[in-house]
Amino acid sequence: MSHTLSYDNTFEGFLSTVFYVFEYKLSKVKIVKEERFAQTFFDIPIIVETEDEKATRIWRWLAKEAGRGACNDLYRAYLSELEGIEDDLLYFIQAVAKTKDAKHLIKNFADPTILKISKVVRKVGREKHRMDAFVRFRETKDGLYVATVEPDFDVLPLITSHFEKRYADQKWLIYDLKRNYGIYYDLHKVETVKMEMDKNVNKASYSHLFFTENELAYQELWQNYFKSVDIVSRRNTKLHLQHVPKRYWKYLSEKQPFS
């Protein structure tokens, strides 16, 4: 018989579910986030409780058997939020349990599922780098450097340490509008925050309400700079779009019309 298991949308929840699968020796399972649960009413639904202790046990065991690198990869793949990714991850974790020496199992690229995971890991990695690059801070009148983003995958956990190390002497907030949470640095530590963002914060006509005059001046200087470095006789729009796909333009200062 097949089982559908649901968990609370957290990574710990997912690992607890994996624990559950091992504990009850289930085969033929599908793991879904609670929010996606409704569509699959054909199967017997099991709601798995998140238990940090069980999650930690699975995670430590995995690190020991498959290596730190594999754990990082699994976490990254998980953040892709792709439909069915949980099942691929479970497949791998079960394979680790069955393999005597699983230290390099994550590199068995002859296995279609493992190859697929590696490709997802790469995509998530690319999105992380895009966010490192494309975050554009704007200085508010309260001296906070704020950026809004809508990444394809849930990569804020992956970029935290980069921004924390780099911008140690300014308060900043990077807010994911798609997933409605952000990371906030108060000069001491980074915290995850949830808040009501003003709807108008990204509208040019309201800019002067939120941001300093200096801020608007530097945005304009940056736009100017972007225009000046263009070498018209070399223009290659295809290559440009490949590097800076249009869906990211919304929050790039250099791509905004002059206010």
Add this chain to the structure above:
Amino acid sequence: MNFDRIKEKLNILADAAKYDVSCSSSGSNRTNKDKGLGNASGMGICHTYTQDGRCVSLLKILLTNHCIFDCAYCVTRKSNDIKRAAFKVQEVVDLTINFYRRNYIEGLFLSSGIFKNPDYTMERLIQVAKKLREEENFNGYIHLKSIPGASDELMREAGLYADRLSVNIEIPTKEGLKLLAPDKKREDFTKPMQKITNEIIQYKSEKKIIKSTPIYAPAGQSTQMIVGASGESDAAIMYTAAHFYKKFQLKRVYYSGYVPISYDDRLPSIGTEVPVLRENRLYQTNWLLRFYGFDIRELLNKEHPNLDVDIDPKLGWALRNLDQFPVDVNRADKRMLARIPGVGMRSVHKILYARKYRKLNWEHLKAIGISMNRAKYFLVCDSSYFESKDRTPEQLKDLILHGGKSKFNNVYNGQLNLFETPQTKRIA
């Protein structure tokens, strides 16, 4: 801040600096000190891309475009009738800090026309870097141009604040240099380069003994050569590059397709196409030398002084060396795997890992992501099907180029494939 004035200066001095293609911010190891601003470790980030697809990583400007020299290939040359401007030291500092805080850039790349004399110019560049480091506690990336002819003492000081230093050779041959830049001698470039090379070696060895030795130009040196301005061959460019890589332990040599900017009859005239494809072939060659284990003599030599334009240099090499193929992907070593056309370095690694678990067949190779339409003629795998027919290099080239859609498409895609990661990595 006199905003309009700054804006005008920025337009003029960014425009004049854009012909220097280097925009790398990688290779340094500067960490954020005492909760200050910024760091410069790791790969370097391209924060945006110009409309011709070049990485924008640094604020790249000239301190001034006043110049006492008259190099024919340069927009800033004395005899050119253009608007001139000069930044004050503090203005560059403010721009850098404020762009950096907004995550626009990884740091500053500061170059300059030569005003008064080389030392006077170099001193100003150093002042900017020193101010950024000491007054602003800025730990982001700083790339300073070594001004040809600057004194040893100043060059030494520059390395204390900069992550990278560079001086552009621009013209690969001595004769070309004489013709196009009569004010300059080879020695004007090599002397500051040599000084910095020596300092880097010395600081490194001291650091081993005394931990508190300051870091010195941790991202090393680079240079740039203009392609297509003086009728030089690809071999002349690449052999000069190889010489400089070795002699001065350069981190990177950049190739910049000449953008016609004057009606000087010593140079290609305005309207001549920028040799972008040729530039790309040179980068590919460089890439093969750095990461694929090729020796320059295999790719360019007396019989073969120029790279093929219609095919990439790796395919070109394979076609000249068909006796080394087909390669058995289940047994060949890394070196030979890397030489199969259509197999990139990432695929090489995947093959090496995957074949520990089982013998690989066409399905596996395809899933791993190798480019079948070229690779299939050069390899065998765990399958009874393979291309067994003997073909001449010309026939193979024809098959590969015209097997796909249009001829141009095929060449172009091949080129982009090889560059899929390099685009970011190479520049980063």
